[in-house]
Amino acid sequence: MKKVNSYRIAMIGAGNVGTHLAKALEYAGHKVTDVYSRDLKNAKELTKGFYNATPTDSLDFSKSQADVFIIAVKDDAIPFIVKKIVLPEGVLVVHTSGAVSIDALSSLPVAIGVLYPVQTFSRNSKLDMTQVPFCIEGQDEEVVDVLTSVASALSTHIHIVNSEQRKALHLAAVFACNFSNHLIKIAKDIVVTEGMDFQILKPLIAETVNKALLVSPEQGQTGPAIRKDMTTIKAHLHFLKGNPELSAIYEHITQSIIDTYE
Amino acid sequence: MKKVNSYRIAMIGAGNVGTHLAKALEYAGHKVTDVYSRDLKNAKELTKGFYNATPTDSLDFSKSQADVFIIAVKDDAIPFIVKKIVLPEGVLVVHTSGAVSIDALSSLPVAIGVLYPVQTFSRNSKLDMTQVPFCIEGQDEEVVDVLTSVASALSTHIHIVNSEQRKALHLAAVFACNFSNHLIKIAKDIVVTEGMDFQILKPLIAETVNKALLVSPEQGQTGPAIRKDMTTIKAHLHFLKGNPELSAIYEHITQSIIDTYE
Numbered sequence: 163m164k165k166v167n168s169y170r171i172a173m174i175g176a177g178n179v180g181t182h183l184a185k186a187l188e189y190a191g192h193k194v195t196d197v198y199s200r201d202l203k204n205a206k207e208l209t210k211g212f213y214n215a216t217p218t219d220s221l222d223f224s225k226s227q228a229d230v231f232i233i234a235v236k237d238d239a240i241p242f243i244v245k246k247i248v249l250p251e252g253v254l255v256v257h258t259s260g261a262v263s264i265d266a267l268s269s270l271p272v273a274i275g276v277l278y279p280v281q282t283f284s285r286n287s288k289l290d291m292t293q294v295p296f297c298i299e300g301q302d303e304e305v306v307d308v309l310t311s312v313a314s315a316l317s318t319h320i321h322i323v324n325s326e327q328r329k330a331l332h333l334a335a336v337f338a339c340n341f342s343n344h345l346i347k348i349a350k351d352i353v354v355t356e357g358m359d360f361q362i363l364k365p366l367i368a369e370t371v372n373k374a375l376l377v378s379p380e381q382g383q384t385g386p387a388i389r390k391d392m393t394t395i396k397a398h399l400h401f402l403k404g405n406p407e408l409s410a411i412y413e414h415i416t417q418s419i420i421d422t423y424e
Numbered sequence: 425m426k427k428v429n430s431y432r433i434a435m436i437g438a439g440n441v442g443t444h445l446a447k448a449l450e451y452a453g454h455k456v457t458d459v460y461s462r463d464l465k466n467a468k469e470l471t472k473g474f475y476n477a478t479p480t481d482s483l484d485f486s487k488s489q490a491d492v493f494i495i496a497v498k499d500d501a502i503p504f505i506v507k508k509i510v511l512p513e514g515v516l517v518v519h520t521s522g523a524v525s526i527d528a529l530s531s532l533p534v535a536i537g538v539l540y541p542v543q544t545f546s547r548n549s550k551l552d553m554t555q556v557p558f559c560i561e562g563q564d565e566e567v568v569d570v571l572t573s574v575a576s577a578l579s580t581h582i583h584i585v586n587s588e589q590r591k592a593l594h595l596a597a598v599f600a601c602n603f604s605n606h607l608i609k610i611a612k613d614i615v616v617t618e619g620m621d622f623q624i625l626k627p628l629i630a631e632t633v634n635k636a637l638l639v640s641p642e643q644g645q646t647g648p649a650i651r652k653d654m655t656t657i658k659a660h661l662h663f664l665k666g667n668p669e670l671s672a673i674y675e676h677i678t679q680s681i682i683d684t685y686e
Contacts, residue, residue, distance in 0.1 A: 237653070261648070261656050280628050282646060284635070295624045321624055330618040331625070333660050338611035338625055339632040340647030341677045342604040346633070347641035347684065349600035356592040362557045362583055363593070363600055364637050366542050370601040371608070371633045373546070375626050379609035384544060385602030386523070391499065394523045398595050407680050414672045415603045421669065422609065 163229060163254055163273065165307050167315075172196035172228035174221075174243055176204040178283040179258055180234035183316075186291040188212050190315035195228045222248040230312060232277065233257040233267075240266050254308055260332035263325045264299050275300040275309050278328060279317075280335065295319040297328055348408065387419035425491060425516055425535065427569050429577075434458035434490035436483075436505060438466040440545040441520055442496035445578075448553040450474050452577035457490045484510040492574060494539065495519040495529075502528050516570055522594035525587045526561050537562040537571050540590060541579075542597065557581040559590055610670060649681035 169192050173184040176199035188194045194215045199205035205217035216226075221243065223231070230253065233243050237259050249255065249272055256275040257267060267274040276299040283289065296313040298320060300306035306322060313320050323331065346367060350360045373382040386394035395416060402409045431454050435446040438461035450456045456477045461467035467479035478488075483505065485493070492515065495505050499521050511517065511534055518537040519529060529536040538561040545551065558575040560582060562568035568584060575582050585593065608629060612622045635644040648656035657678060664671045 237656070261659070280624055282628060282631055282635070282644075289631070293627055295627060297624070319623075321620065323620060327618045327620055329659070329663065330614050331620060332656075333663055334611035334614040334625060335628055336647050336660065337607045337614070337674075338629050340645070340649065340681070341673075342607050342629070343632055343636050343641050343644050343646075344649075344677055344681050344684070345599045345604050345607070346636045347645065348680070349596035350641060352592050352596040352599070356589045358583065358585060358589055358593060361581075362542055362559070363596060365555055365557060366544060366597055367600050367604070367633065368637060369544055369551070370605055371629065373544070374605050374608045375630060379605050379612060382544075382605050383602070383609065384605075385598050387602065387606075394499065394594075397523070397591070398598065401591065401595055407676065407683065410676045411603075411673070411680060412599075414669065414676060415606055418610070418669050418673060419602070419606050422606070 163252065163304065163308055165304075165311050167311070168192055169229045169308075169312055170195045170227050171312075172198070172223060172226055172231045173208070173234060174198045174231060174247070175234035176201075176208045177234065177236075178285050179279065180232075181208055181285060182283045182289065182291070183232060183234060183258070183279070184208060185211060186316050187312070192312065192315060196223065196226050221246040224248050224250060226250055229253060230308070231255040237262050244269060254305060256309065260297075260328060260335065263329075264301065265325070273301060273305050275305040276325075276328065277309055277313060280331065282339070291316050292318055295321060297321050297323045297331065299324060299328060345411075348411075383419065383423065385419075387416040388423050390420060425514065425566065425570055427566075427573050429573070430454055431491045431570075431574055432457045432489050433574075434460070434485060434488055434493045435470070435496060436460045436493060436509070437496035438463075438470045439496065439498075440547050441541070442494075443470055443547060444545045444551065444553070445494060445496060445520070445541065446470060447473060448578050449574070454574065454577060458485065458488050483508040486510050486512060488512055491515060492570070493517040499524050506531060516567060518571065522559075522590060522597065525591075526563065527587070535563060535567050537567040538587075538590065539571055539575060540593075542593065544601070553578050554580055557583060559583050559585045559593065561586055561590060607673075610673075645681065645685065647681075649678040650685050652682060 171187050171192050171194050173180050184194050194212045196216050197205045197209045198218050202219040209215040209217040254273040255270050256277045260278050264276050278297040279294050281294040294317050296317050298309045433449050433454050433456050435442050446456050456474045459467045459471045459479050464481040471477040471479040516535045518539045522540050526538050540559040541556050543556040556579050558579050560571045
């Protein structure tokens with residue numbers, strides 16, 4: 163496939179990622195030609211915004227004009243798509259997953275790659291796509307070039323990473339985002355259970371994360387663990403004594419902080 | 425002590441909390457009359473900004489004009505201050521700690537209370553004090569009234585909480601802030617070890633916390649744990665297999681997410 167400025171795109175999936183990506187690609191000068199969803203209604207809904215796109219619930223794309231097929235479905239639906247999809251010759255197929263290897267596409271008789279946006283998308287919230295980091299992987303230099311061209315129209319933050327790196331990045335995101343979010347949920351439950359308002363904690367959480375991102379998490383580390391304040395740590399574990407799950411989380415993270423800064 | 429609009433304040437401690445509080449109190453119309461630090465240089469430095477404040481490294485305040493003494497020192501230095509301080513009659517003494525009970529002050533022959541700002545302060549970064557939640561505790565209604573009057577000049581977010589609630593709040597802050605910050609550090613280490621830039625993760629972290637605070641952490645929970653995606657969870661644990669500490673953190677938080685949303 164030649165590197166050009168504008169590609170014809172088939173979006174396989176009309177969920178949060180597919181919707182945000184398709185809209186951003188069309189806005190950036192690419193042409194969305196096909197939108198697939200298991201539910202034709204969702205595909206039709208998304209194609210409304212585009213100049214000339216065909217909605218479909220069929221995976222037979224033998225007559226599609228698209229150059230690049232973007233599989234933006236849940237990780238565990240990728241094998242189904244790969245098994246069923248019928249493609250024109252000479253196209254490029256990518257998935258958008260952080261956790262799935264490029265090899266998941268290797269049975270396809272076309273060029274393959276990965277276009278992973280490192281961001282969380284909500285259907286109804288706008289997002290500045292130019293600030294979203296895109297991680298690119300391709301089976302060869304040519305695919306990397308094409309994907310760089312596709313993604314550069316969307317974002318100023320393009321990173322070329324291999325499947326091993328992408329796996330590490332996804333794991334890191336689980337710690338920094340999924341797990342942090344759950345710790346915020348735990349904190350909310352503790353204050354609400356004691357008859358207080360979750361609002362009390364919000365400015366402190368916002369400022370803490372702000373510091374971690376603008377300065378560094380190392381410089382921002384405070385609390386009883388880094389001070390090795392065993393009196394406070396014991397008091398906290400006493401407070402948690404009816405809850406072995408929270409106690410275990412508390413003990414392991416506390417120990418990790420102590421070991422990190424020793 | 426009568427409730428008035430302007431109090432004379434002695435600040436015991438010239439660290440981050442003491443510095444921010446003293447400046448905000450003077451700015452809000454109270455008068456800082458004394459600044460204590462173990463290191464007279466620090467006390468002198470802070471008093472420079474005030475109209476008529478005396479720097480000191482002595483804890484004999486028998487001749488002080490202050491109405492309210494604010495102990496803003498590290499938690500484990502509070503007992504030393506309480507033991508050594510010499511006070512005029514009829515004053516109010518408070519500490520600013522989230523983790524220390526009001527009882528730590530009960531040997532003092534004056535009125536006692538707590539004025540706990542739920543925020544993290546850095547010496548050189550400005551902060552909008554009007555958005556900082558202040559948690560107030562007093563030995564009686566009169567003290568609560570005085571502290572409400574003192575704090576209302578600083579902030580629009582005043583909460584009256586008892587020592588048990590404050591302890592819970594402090595524990596919640598450890599989960600939501602100290603621990604989240606450490607998870608961000610773990611994530612940074614993972615991506616840097618694999619030759620990537622921590623920058624890749626920052627927009628995702630910022631958006632995740634933004635959603636947790638503006639919508640709710642429950643609505644914002646994503647990732648393999650809430651999907652019970654055992655394939656990804658096993659792959660992540662395999663990646664972490666050389667690191668029992670991170671594996672334990674991963675397993676316990678994953679289990680807690682599964683249990684929370686089941």
